[in-house]
Amino acid sequence: MIRRFAKRSEQLLRIYELLSGHYGNLGWWPGETPFEMMVLAVLTQNTAWSNVEKAIANLKSNGVLSPEKLLALAHDEIASMIKPAGYFNVKTKRLTALLEFFRDEYSFSFEKMASEELSLARLKLLNTHGVGGETADSILLYCVNKPVFVIDAYTRRILKRLGIADGEESYEDLQGIFMRNLPADPALFNDYHAQFVIHGKTMCRTKPLCAGCPIAGMCSYNGKK
DNA sequence: CACCAGGCAAGTA
C-alpha cells in the first residue's frame, strides 16, 4: 500500500483541514460553565447527547447545578433528575464520587485543578470512581483547558475507517497518535474532537459510503465492522 | 416489537 503522507502529522492535519472546511470552525463547547462540563462528562458516558441534555436541563430547572447543592442531595433525588440520561443509579454514584474528589483535592476550584501538574491531575482523576480515560480527558480539556486529546467512540470508528487504527489499540495508544503528532494546542484539540463528534453523528455510522463525506477520499472503509 | 447509541467497573478464570 502506498503511503500518501510522508508523516502522520501531515495526514492528521489534512483530516482536520477537510473536516473543519466542511463543518466550519465549531468553537464547540459542550457546557455553559466549567462545572456544567464536569457534570456532562459523567452524564454523557455511553449515552446519546439528546438524553444528556434532558438530564442537565432537569438539574438546572431544579437549581442544583452546583457542587455544593448536588452534594447536599440524597442519592435518589439526583437519580430522579438525571433519569433521562440512563444508568441513573450508576451515574449518581459516579457523579457524587467526582464531586467529593473535586472538593477534597481542589476545594471546588478549577483554578487549583488547572495549576496542578497535568499528568498528576490526570492520574488522580483516573483514580476516582467512575472516571476513565475519556471522562478524565474531557474534564482536563473542557474544564481546565489542558492540551489533552479526547478519544471517544466516534474517534475510534473514524480512525478505523481511515485505516489509521485497526481497532485493537488502547485508549492511550489512540490518544498518543494525536498527541505525538500535533502541537499541544487546547483550541486545536477541542475543535478537532468537535469535528469528529459532528462527523460521527452524521456520517461514518452504519452506511458503507456517505454522500458528501469530506474525508471520503482518505477513507479505506471496506464494509467490515 | 427489535434494535441502536456507546464508558466504566466488577466479576470470572
Add this chain to the structure above:
DNA sequence: TACTTGCATGGT
C-alpha cells in the same frame, strides 16, 4: 491479563 456482564434511557 483478557474476557464478559451489568447498568437504562430515548429514538428509529
